[in-house]
Amino acid sequence: MKRIISLFALIAVLTTATSADSFMVDGLCYRKSSSGTVYVTWQNSYPPRYTSLKGAVNIPPSITYNGKSYNVTLIDANCFNGCNEITSVTIGNAIKSIGSSAFYGCSALTSVSIPNSVTTIDVSAFSGCCGLKNLTIPNSVTSIGNYAFNGCSELASVSIGNSVTAIGERTFYYCSGLTSVEIPNSASFIGYEAFGYCNGLKSVSIGNSVTSINHNAFYGCNGLTSVTIPKSVTSISSRAFSHCSGLRSIVVESGNPKYDSRNNCNAIINTSENQLISGCKNTVIPNSVTSIGASAFEGCSSLTSLTIPNSVNTIGSSAFDSCSGLTSIEIPNSVTEIFYEAFNRCTGLTSVTIGNSITKIGSDAFLNCSGLRTVTWNAKNCGDFGSAEYSPFKGLTGINTFNFGNDVERIPSYLCAGLNNINSVSFGNALKSISNSAFEGCRGLTGLEFSNSLNSIGQKAFYNCRGLLSITFPNSVSNIGMQAFAHCTDLDDIHSYPNPANVTLGDDVFYEVPKYTCVLHVTPEHFDAYKKASQWKTFLNIIDDLAGVEGVEVDAATKEIEGYYDLKGVRLNEPVCGQVNIVRYKDGTSQKIIMKE
Numbered sequence: 092m093k094r095i096i097s098l099f100a101l102i103a104v105l106t107t108a109t110s111a112d113s114f115m116v117d118g119l120c121y122r123k124s125s126s127g128t129v130y131v132t133w134q135n136s137y138p139p140r141y142t143s144l145k146g147a148v149n150i151p152p153s154i155t156y157n158g159k160s161y162n163v164t165l166i167d168a169n170c171f172n173g174c175n176e177i178t179s180v181t182i183g184n185a186i187k188s189i190g191s192s193a194f195y196g197c198s199a200l201t202s203v204s205i206p207n208s209v210t211t212i213d214v215s216a217f218s219g220c221c222g223l224k225n226l227t228i229p230n231s232v233t234s235i236g237n238y239a240f241n242g243c244s245e246l247a248s249v250s251i252g253n254s255v256t257a258i259g260e261r262t263f264y265y266c267s268g269l270t271s272v273e274i275p276n277s278a279s280f281i282g283y284e285a286f287g288y289c290n291g292l293k294s295v296s297i298g299n300s301v302t303s304i305n306h307n308a309f310y311g312c313n314g315l316t317s318v319t320i321p322k323s324v325t326s327i328s329s330r331a332f333s334h335c336s337g338l339r340s341i342v343v344e345s346g347n348p349k350y351d352s353r354n355n356c357n358a359i360i361n362t363s364e365n366q367l368i369s370g371c372k373n374t375v376i377p378n379s380v381t382s383i384g385a386s387a388f389e390g391c392s393s394l395t396s397l398t399i400p401n402s403v404n405t406i407g408s409s410a411f412d413s414c415s416g417l418t419s420i421e422i423p424n425s426v427t428e429i430f431y432e433a434f435n436r437c438t439g440l441t442s443v444t445i446g447n448s449i450t451k452i453g454s455d456a457f458l459n460c461s462g463l464r465t466v467t468w469n470a471k472n473c474g475d476f477g478s479a480e481y482s483p484f485k486g487l488t489g490i491n492t493f494n495f496g497n498d499v500e501r502i503p504s505y506l507c508a509g510l511n512n513i514n515s516v517s518f519g520n521a522l523k524s525i526s527n528s529a530f531e532g533c534r535g536l537t538g539l540e541f542s543n544s545l546n547s548i549g550q551k552a553f554y555n556c557r558g559l560l561s562i563t564f565p566n567s568v569s570n571i572g573m574q575a576f577a578h579c580t581d582l583d584d585i586h587s588y589p590n591p592a593n594v595t596l597g598d599d600v601f602y603e604v605p606k607y608t609c610v611l612h613v614t615p616e617h618f619d620a621y622k623k624a625s626q627w628k629t630f631l632n633i634i635d636d637l638a639g640v641e642g643v644e645v646d647a648a649t650k651e652i653e654g655y656y657d658l659k660g661v662r663l664n665e666p667v668c669g670q671v672n673i674v675r676y677k678d679g680t681s682q683k684i685i686m687k688e
Contacts, residue, residue: 116154118144121163129154130165138173138196145176152183166193168213175199184208189216191236198222207231212239221245228252235262237282244268253277258285260305267291270314274298281308290314299323304331311390313337320359322347327359327368334390334413338371353377358387370394378402383410385430392416401425406433408453415439422446424469429456429483438462447498449473456483463487468506469496475526479508488512491535495519502529504549511535514558518542525552527572534558540657540670543567548575550597557581563671564588573597579604586612586637586671586683591624606630612637612683637671638684650676 113122113132118141121129131150133140148171153162163183168190171177175198182189184206191213194200200220205212207229214236217223223243228235230252237260240246246266251258251273257280263269264287272289274281276298286292288311295309299321306328309315317340318332325348332338343352343359351362354377359369361384367376368384372393376383378400385407388394395416399406401423408430411417415438422429424446431453434440442465443457449470457463466484476482482505484490490510495502497519504526507513511534520542527549530536534557543565550572553559559579563586564571571594576582582604611630613621618635621627655663656673666672666684674682 114156116156117151119148119150121154121156121161122167123161124164126164127161128164129156129161130167131163131170132167133170133172138169139175140170140172141174144171144174145178147179147181148177149181150183150186152185164188166190168192169195171195171197173197178202180204182206182209187211189213191215192218195219205229205232210234212236214238215241218242226250228255230254235259237261238264240266242266251275251278256280258282260284261287263289265289271295274301276300279303281305283307284310287311297321297324302326304328306330307333310334313390316340318342320344320347320350325349329368329384330386330389332369332371333386335371336390336392338391339373341369341371341374353379376400376403381405383407385409386412388412388414390414399423399426404428406430408432409435412436419443422449424448427451429453431455432458435459441465443467445470447471447496452476452483454481454483455485457487458485460487461489463490465492465494466490467494467496468502469498471498471500473503475504476506477504479505479528479531482506482508484510491515493517495522497521500524500544502526504528505531508532518545520544523547525549527551528554531555537561539563541565541568543670546570548572550574551577554578560584562586564594565670569593570595571597571600574599574602576600576604577602581605582609584610584612585630587621587627588614588637590617591620591627596626600626601629608632610634614638636683638682652676 113120120132120134122132123129153160162185164185164187166189170193172192172195177197178199178201180203182205186209188211192215194217195215196219198221201222201224210231211234215238218238218241221244223246226249228251232252233254233256239262241261241264243266245268247268253275254277257278260282261284264284266289268291269289270291271294273296278298279300279302281304283305284307286309287307290313292312293314300323302323303326308331311334313336315335316337320343322344341357343350350359356375356377357371358367358374360367365381366384367380367387370388382405386409389409389412392415394414404427406429410433413436417437418439419442421444426446427448428451433456435458437460440460440463444467447469450472451474491512492515493513494517498521499519500521500523502525505528508528508531513533514535518541522545524547528551531551531554536556536559538561540563545567547570552575554574555578557580559582561584566588568589577599606629610632612634614637615635621633653675655666672684
């Protein structure tokens with residue numbers, strides 16, 4: 092019992108001591124400081140820090156308490172946090188510092204008068220004051236903390252005094268009502284997302300002492316139409332002007348030692364690296380640029396067309412992310428690498444041409460390009476993709492046409508895996524190998540006809556292509572990998588020209604192909620070999636109706652030729668050497684032939 096009494100006594104002593112340090116004057120709570128001054132502080136431990144404050148609040152320069160006068164020099168951290176019925180604040184001219192989150196969430200606050208005595212506005216001091224209309228930061232202020240005016244969405248104008256040394260992280264973030272801003276010559280730094288999502292911002296003047304513009308500094312300022320980078324700026328982080336979809340003009344001041352806008356290109360170029368780091372709708376990429384930097388055009392939704400010159404070697408990650416106005420893009424033959432998500436969310440993109448020097452494409456390079464329909468692939472030496480997850484075209488089920496150039500000798504693994512609406516594939520004349528799982532799961536494919544250059548078909552290359560109806564293997568094929576055509580359950584016809592003794596088959600090449608209905612068409616000279624060869628002999632219908640001939644000789648009186656057609660029924664001007672052709676005769680009969688070169 093004695094212990095309980097002692098505990099209550101201790102609490103009472105502590106409470107009395109705390110009360111002795113703080114006191115109320117005219118509805119505000121004050122606390123003494125060690126310097127003999129006082130600071131205005133909070134009344135309650137949790138927001139709202141005052142329950143009775145409404146309307147106008149006046150913080151005087153001095154107060155009198157118990158017959159003694161005190162200067163009021165500071166507004167304490169969290170002092171008025173959550174007081175959402177305050178409409179205006181007048182701050183006395185003895186105040187030197189406004190503490191962190193001092194007016195946080197004062198949503199009804201429309202005006203505040205900051206005197207020339209204030210030198211510091213701390214972190215989040217006015218964050219969430221969404222009703223604040225106008226703001227003048229006096230020349231006495233040297234420091235503005237991060238998030239100081241974050242979310243002041245109705246702030247229409249701000250005057251920043253000429254002593255402020257930096258605009259910190261998210262200082263004016265989501266100040267969507269702000270239409271113009273002038274960054275004073277005293278400032279040297281614009282922080283991360285300092286003006287992020289100020290989408291009403293139409294003009295910005297960057298002071299001539301600014302040396303650094305940080306990551307996302309003006310992200311989402313889609314009302315911004317022009318920007319001039321002064322010659323003092325020597326550091327611009329990626330995405331500094333990303334998603335500024337209204338930008339029409341970007342100019343770097345002459346004499347800048349790090350950046351330039353050569354040839355009036357409407358872009359920011361790193362001079363020594365010849366890298367374009369930020370562009371806009373009207374950018375013309377100079378032919379001296381060797382790389383397009385990360386996020387250079389990110390969010391430039393007004394960009395509808397762009398020519399990438401043959402000088403460019405690399406395209407950085409997210410370089411064209413969210414350029415939804417782009418309808419087609421041609422990657423020149425000079426480009427060797429496209430980084431991850433380079434064209435992410437280019438939803439208007441319908442066609443892409445990949446140049447012949449590409450050796451590497453990052454994962455999700457064309458992620459969310461939902462409008463993409465046609466891909467022309469000319470890359471001769473592109474590396475494999477480790478799985479379907481790393482394919483640059485992952486999930487783009489709208490692609491229906493994939494054309495391979497005549498110089499392409501090898502198709503990388505997993506390139507088209509899972510693109511189940513591809514119904515047209517054109518293989519070039521130089522194709523030698525198709526890598527593992529290159530077309531796995533392409534259920535829209537109905538027919539495959541390869542040129543007579545093809546040697547190797549990799550494991551699971553056409554695995555689960557359930558819509559596949561016919562395949563033609565040219566005489567050049569010598570290797571077909573494990574389960575290359577497994578689960579192609581709709582196959583009706585296979586036309587195979589090589590001697591089966593010369594073809595190495597992996598396990599289960601035709602697993603679950605309906606061998607009791609699918610017809611295997613072979614040449615008469617290899618008929619017996621197919622009937623005995625492993626895996627081939629499991630087909631119940633092997634027919635020796637393919638001919639390998641120099642030309643077609645028929646009785647002109649009874650077998651007059653009506654025309655030549657490919658396996659898709661498209662009429663040809665003349666039969667194509669090295670491929671299967673259909674000859675149709677005027678008597679209504681037809682014949683499949685292969686023309687020897």
